[in-house]
Amino acid sequence: MHEARRRVGRRRARIGPIVERLVAEHPDATIALRFHSDLELLVSVMLSAQTTDVNVNKVTPLLFAKYRGPEDYLAVPAEELERDIFQTGFYRQKARAIRGTMRLLIDEFGGEVPRRLEELVRLPGVARKTANVVAAERGEAQGIVVDTHVRRLSQRLGLTRREDPVRIELDLQRLVPRRDWGRLPHLLIWHGRRVCVARRPRCESCALSDLCPSSRV
Numbered sequence: 001m002h003e004a005r006r007r008v009g010r011r012r013a014r015i016g017p018i019v020e021r022l023v024a025e026h027p028d029a030t031i032a033l034r035f036h037s038d039l040e041l042l043v044s045v046m047l048s049a050q051t052t053d054v055n056v057n058k059v060t061p062l063l064f065a066k067y068r069g070p071e072d073y074l075a076v077p078a079e080e081l082e083r084d085i086f087q088t089g090f091y092r093q094k095a096r097a098i099r100g101t102m103r104l105l106i107d108e109f110g111g112e113v114p115r116r117l118e119e120l121v122r123l124p125g126v127a128r129k130t131a132n133v134v135a136a137e138r139g140e141a142q143g144i145v146v147d148t149h150v151r152r153l154s155q156r157l158g159l160t161r162r163e164d165p166v167r168i169e170l171d172l173q174r175l176v177p178r179r180d181w182g183r184l185p186h187l188l189i190w191h192g193r194r195v196c197v198a199r200r201p202r203c204e205s206c207a208l209s210d211l212c213p214s215s216r217v
């Protein structure tokens with residue numbers, strides 16, 4: 001690995017070309033969730049835990065037509081909301097988190113979704129990753145989303161040696177220009193799905209192979 005790291009050079013010099021090439025490879029890399037407001041964005045991201053964005057998109061058109069403001073989620077019995085989000089899995093926990101979040105939005109934030117990361121993570125069921133996704137999709141990234149793809153690719157590309165998502169995020173924050181904090185995770189996620197897959201990375205057709213210490217080419 002030492003030899004491989006020497007071959008590709010310092011990560012600080014590689015990060016610019018890595019981002020550029022990923023943008024060229026995956027110009028369509030954006031969030032797959034569909035939403036039309038900050039509240040819909042927040043609910044969509046909360047529902048996307050442990051399921052696919054496609055699955056969430058099947059549920060949300062009817063959901064958002066029925067629940068238009070935070071108070072609407074509290075105006076029905078919990079069981080009704082559970083039924084409405086059942087298809088996304090873990091529906092009891094999700095319904096509880098959504099209702100708790102709506103309560104706090106009404107009580108402390110005037111019914112609006114707060115903008116600062118420290119405020120977002122106070123909402124029930126909103127962990128750092130969810131808060132980072134919401135902030136980034138509003139064009140106000142205050143951190144870097146680290147999911148399973150971002151973690152795997154950051155490690156393979158030699159951008160971090162950490163295992164813990166929070167420490168990986170800190171490494172990436174030090175390395176990646178702030179203007180790229182929002183789009184980098186999308187690029188890594190799409191590259192991770194299409195090329196640098198978990199079991200057998202397709203190094204032979206990877207645009208990053210000369211910049212990657214893990215390349216098998």
Ligand code: SF4
Nearest residue numbers: 196201203206212215
């Ligand atoms: S060269 Fe291989 S290991 Fe490196 S990013 Fe590309 S597919 Fe992944």
